[in-house]
Amino acid sequence: xxxxxxxxxxxxxxxxxxxxxxxxxxxxxxxxxxxxxxxxxxxxxxxxxxxxxxxxxxxxxxxxxxxxxxxxxxxxxxxxxxxxxxxxxxxxxxxxxxxxxxxxxxxxxxxxxxxxxxxxxxxxxxxxxxxxxxxxxxxxxxxxxxxxxxxxxxxxxxxxxxxxxxxxxxxxxxxxxxxxxxxxxxxxxxxxxxxxxxxxxxxxxxxxxxxxxxxxxxxxxxxxxxxxxxxxxxxxxxxxxxxxxxxxxxxxxxxxxxxxxxxxxxxxxxxxxxxxxxxxxxxxxxxxxxxxxxxxxxxxxxxxxxxxxxxxxxxxxxxxxxxxxxxxxxxxxxxxxxxxxxxxxxxxxxxxxxxxxxxxxxxxxxxxxxxxxxxxxxxxxxxxxxxxxxxxxxxxxxxxxxxxxxxxxxxxxxxxxxxxxxxxxxxxxxxxxxxxxx
Amino acid sequence: xxxxxxxxxxxxxxxxxxxxxxxxxxxxxxxxxxxxxxxxxxxxxxxxxxxxxxxxxxxxxxxxxxxxxxxxxxxxxxxxxxxxxxxxxxxxxxxxxxxxxxxxxxxxxxxxxxxxxxxxxxxxxxxxxxxxxxxxxxxxxxxxxxxxxxxxxxxxxxxxxxxxxxxxxxxxxxxxxxxxxxxxxxxxxxxxxxxxxxxxxxxxxxxxxxxxxxxxxxxxxxxxxxxxxxxxxxxxxxxxxxxxxxxxxxxxxxxxxxxxxxxxxxxxxxxxxxxxxxxxxxxxxxxxxxxxxxxxxxxxxxxxxxxxxxxxxxxxxxxxxxxxxxxxxxxxxxxxxxxxxxxxxxxxxxxxxxxxxxxxxxxxxxxxxxxxxxxxxxxxxxxxxxxxxxxxxxxxxxxxxxxxxxxx
Numbered sequence: 001x002x003x004x005x006x007x008x009x010x011x012x013x014x015x016x017x018x019x020x021x022x023x024x025x026x027x028x029x030x031x032x033x034x035x036x037x038x039x040x041x042x043x044x045x046x047x048x049x050x051x052x053x054x055x056x057x058x059x060x061x062x063x064x065x066x067x068x069x070x071x072x073x074x075x076x077x078x079x080x081x082x083x084x085x086x087x088x089x090x091x092x093x094x095x096x097x098x099x100x101x102x103x104x105x106x107x108x109x110x111x112x113x114x115x116x117x118x119x120x121x122x123x124x125x126x127x128x129x130x131x132x133x134x135x136x137x138x139x140x141x142x143x144x145x146x147x148x149x150x151x152x153x154x155x156x157x158x159x160x161x162x163x164x165x166x167x168x169x170x171x172x173x174x175x176x177x178x179x180x181x182x183x184x185x186x187x188x189x190x191x192x193x194x195x196x197x198x199x200x201x202x203x204x205x206x207x208x209x210x211x212x213x214x215x216x217x218x219x220x221x222x223x224x225x226x227x228x229x230x231x232x233x234x235x236x237x238x239x240x241x242x243x244x245x246x247x248x249x250x251x252x253x254x255x256x257x258x259x260x261x262x263x264x265x266x267x268x269x270x271x272x273x274x275x276x277x278x279x280x281x282x283x284x285x286x287x288x289x290x291x292x293x294x295x296x297x298x299x300x301x302x303x304x305x306x307x308x309x310x311x312x313x314x315x316x317x318x319x320x321x322x323x324x325x326x327x328x329x330x331x332x333x334x335x336x337x338x339x340x341x342x343x344x345x346x347x348x349x350x351x352x353x354x355x356x357x358x359x360x361x362x363x364x365x366x367x368x369x370x371x372x373x374x375x376x377x378x379x380x381x382x383x384x385x386x387x388x389x390x391x392x393x394x395x396x397x398x399x400x401x402x403x404x405x406x407x408x409x410x411x412x413x414x415x416x417x418x419x420x421x422x423x424x425x426x427x428x429x430x431x432x433x434x435x436x437x438x
Numbered sequence: 439x440x441x442x443x444x445x446x447x448x449x450x451x452x453x454x455x456x457x458x459x460x461x462x463x464x465x466x467x468x469x470x471x472x473x474x475x476x477x478x479x480x481x482x483x484x485x486x487x488x489x490x491x492x493x494x495x496x497x498x499x500x501x502x503x504x505x506x507x508x509x510x511x512x513x514x515x516x517x518x519x520x521x522x523x524x525x526x527x528x529x530x531x532x533x534x535x536x537x538x539x540x541x542x543x544x545x546x547x548x549x550x551x552x553x554x555x556x557x558x559x560x561x562x563x564x565x566x567x568x569x570x571x572x573x574x575x576x577x578x579x580x581x582x583x584x585x586x587x588x589x590x591x592x593x594x595x596x597x598x599x600x601x602x603x604x605x606x607x608x609x610x611x612x613x614x615x616x617x618x619x620x621x622x623x624x625x626x627x628x629x630x631x632x633x634x635x636x637x638x639x640x641x642x643x644x645x646x647x648x649x650x651x652x653x654x655x656x657x658x659x660x661x662x663x664x665x666x667x668x669x670x671x672x673x674x675x676x677x678x679x680x681x682x683x684x685x686x687x688x689x690x691x692x693x694x695x696x697x698x699x700x701x702x703x704x705x706x707x708x709x710x711x712x713x714x715x716x717x718x719x720x721x722x723x724x725x726x727x728x729x730x731x732x733x734x735x736x737x738x739x740x741x742x743x744x745x746x747x748x749x750x751x752x753x754x755x756x757x758x759x760x761x762x763x764x765x766x767x768x769x770x771x772x773x774x775x776x777x778x779x780x781x782x783x784x785x786x787x788x789x790x791x792x793x794x795x796x797x798x799x800x801x802x803x804x805x806x807x808x809x810x811x812x813x814x815x816x817x818x819x820x821x822x823x824x825x826x827x828x829x830x831x832x833x834x835x836x837x838x839x840x841x842x843x844x845x846x
Contacts, residue, residue, distance in 0.1 A: 026735060029731070033731055105700065116700075239594055240594055243595070316728070318464060318468040318732070319731060319732060326736070329743065332453055
């Protein structure tokens with residue numbers, strides 16, 4: 001029976017090929033346009049570490065008081081040296097790391113080569129396991145190395161290529177700002193976007209990669225100064241990097257890993273206790289006002305997702321909506337005309353169910369063809385994104401398969417429903433009545 | 439009358455007409471907002487920087503290792519750069535419009551921050567003598583800095599030079615904010631505690647290194663402070679056709695003086711502006727494509743439905759022709775029908791446009807949709823509707839009266 005409906009449907013569609021093509025194109029185009037824009041949107045806002053982002057938290061401590069709070073009453077986005085070190089000393093989370101941005105010069109062993117200016121971060125040993133940083137050779141350093149201010153370094157594959165031609169360089173030495181550091185690990189190409197571990201300095205996105213990671217205390221001792229943003233609410237009393245460490249300026253990013261709700265509560269209580277202690281000691285003259293946000297909320301609160309991509313998502317959604325309304329309108333116009341045909345079939349003995357089946361098949365064919373076209377066009381769209389968009393954005397554009405499936409379902413269901421209504425109306429009327437008219 | 443006839447006929451296809459109206463309304467609302475976003479974005483992209491954009495090239499030099507005398511080094515570099523043929527003037531600066539190296543500091547009009555003075559956050563530009571001339575800034579009033587007014591920036595102490603600097607040149611925008619009533623020239627401002635700095639000049643435009651939103655983009659000031667950080671940007675002014683050669687020569691000259699240093703970000707000002715706005719350009723492209731696609735889809739829908747209706751009504755058209763309607767009558771019938779549908783869509787669409795704008799304003803810091811967008815949007819959609827319906831309507835007017843006499 002289905003093949004009969006299929007034949008009927010194809011016959012009917014062939015009768016007005018222009019209109020059919022229009023409906024199929026509208027669906028395909030709507031699906032593809034909305035999905036392509038969405039993939040670009042995702043490129044700049046995607047969760048950088050979806051498997052773990054709900055376990056990673058950014059603590060904020062209100063060290064400046066009411067005068068230094070943001071408009072929404074939240075404390076500064078970064079920490080000062082005193083608080084960052086106190087939190088590291090207390091070590092209350094499973095994993096945690098304070099970090100600051102560095103940009104040291106690396107002098108290649110080969111005398112003929114120019115020194116390189118490389119970006120990186122000074123971090124604690126737990127940074128690597130906490131963020132699941134992928135190692136190509138070796139590993140991160142140990143907590144003992146942190147404590148002993150060991151002269152060790154983790155470099156990125158890119159720097160390893162430049163310095164050592166890409167071979168396993170673990171154990172070799174690198175000259176950074178005039179001192180020698182032993183390579184303990186080489187990272188694979190790892191450049192999470194947004195750079196969620198240090199949003200304050202990258203604004204979320206960074207075109208460069210972090211190529212060198214040094215132990216926090218080692219870097220501080222070697223006077224490798226902070227290359228990131230510094231926010232102060234009071235004038236620095238002393239000069240230089242030492243002055244920055246003694247100041248109340250905010251320049252250190254902090255991240256902790258808390259594995260379950262109980263750990264989050266405990267850590268929140270710990271932060272409040274810490275602020276209370278500072279209040280008791282006279283350092284803070286205000287009640288505790290800390291924040292502990294997980295990575296998605298943190299990115300949201302720091303306005304990392306650029307607003308224009310959200311707008312473009314809205315536009316993309318509008319496009320899909322208009323295309324669907326378009327198709328449904330055309331389909332209705334076509335189907336509502338066919339009461340005569342329905343009358344004939346009913347008079348010849350077809351039950352209502354058969355009429356429904358026939359029309360749903362026809363509408364379904366249009367929906368399905370539109371969907372297939374949509375998938376093809378989405379492929380073309382996302383591929384051509386690479387030619388149209390700048391490399392940094394295009395590199396992140398990927399189709400969201402689950403959303404594509406959802407869009408296809410919406411398109412096909414909307415089209416099929418559009419076939420249902422006229423059939424319902426036509427099949428309610430007495431066949432004889434329809435046969436008489438016209 | 440024709441209109442009553444049209445209305446009566448439209449009520450026979452209520453659902454189809456309704457969907458077409460919805461589509462026109464959605465298109466109207468979205469396209470109005472999209473065009474508005476494109477317009478505000480491209481206005482932003484065309485903001486005048488205030489500098490002689492097509493005559494400037496720049497290169498950043500980073501010293502490796504401890505240089506005890508950055509000021510001496512800068513003077514040597516500047517002398518060598520000035521000697522390059524075609525270079526009209528040169529300066530060492532710490533910031534430029536669009537280079538994102540933004541040192542924003544609050545400027546007060548009173549020495550005591552507790553007193554009722556005005557305080558405006560503004561971007562500081564520091565440079566060697568000749569910065570004003572090299573950048574090509576247009577001095578509205580006052581003068582350039584005098585040689586004895588220059589002090590080192592003291593970047594080793596986080597820019598402590600600010601507590602000693604005697605003179606500043608501000609933009610007109612900043613001058614008007616600090617001294618709303620009177621003439622800012624000659625007045626003192628307080629960039630650092632109670633240390634007075636005199637406004638010696640006012641320039642008409644100078645954009646900040648970062649954009650800070652409409653109304654704050656030109657809050658910049660120049661200080662008579664010499665950059666003394668290990669990294670500095672050299673700006674060279676030259677004839678537009680010499681820019682690339684001068685840039686190449688500058689690299690050679692600087693490397694010749696010290697091959698250990700790191701040179702980066704060597705480009706023309708035009709390139710700097712282009713790369714600053716590269717994301718906006720992409721966005722504008724995407725928005726234009728989306729708006730055109732929307733209009734095209736709607737036009738095709740109107741045309742498709744109209745031609746379907748013409749085909750469906752061949753017999754009625756024949757009858758009308760047989761009882762005296764002219765071809766023009768039939769043509770006008772379809773055009774009026776389309777006009778009616780589109781008008782209805784526009785009316786709903788305008789309301790929707792404002793709802794959408796209000797929504798976007800709430801979430802994404804967009805400005806108000808100007809009213810004049812609506813009549814323009816209406817005209818575009820009317821034109822689009824009439825164009826889309828013209829083909830089917832002409833076909834309808836060609837239906838011969840004899841069709842009426844034929845049976846189904």
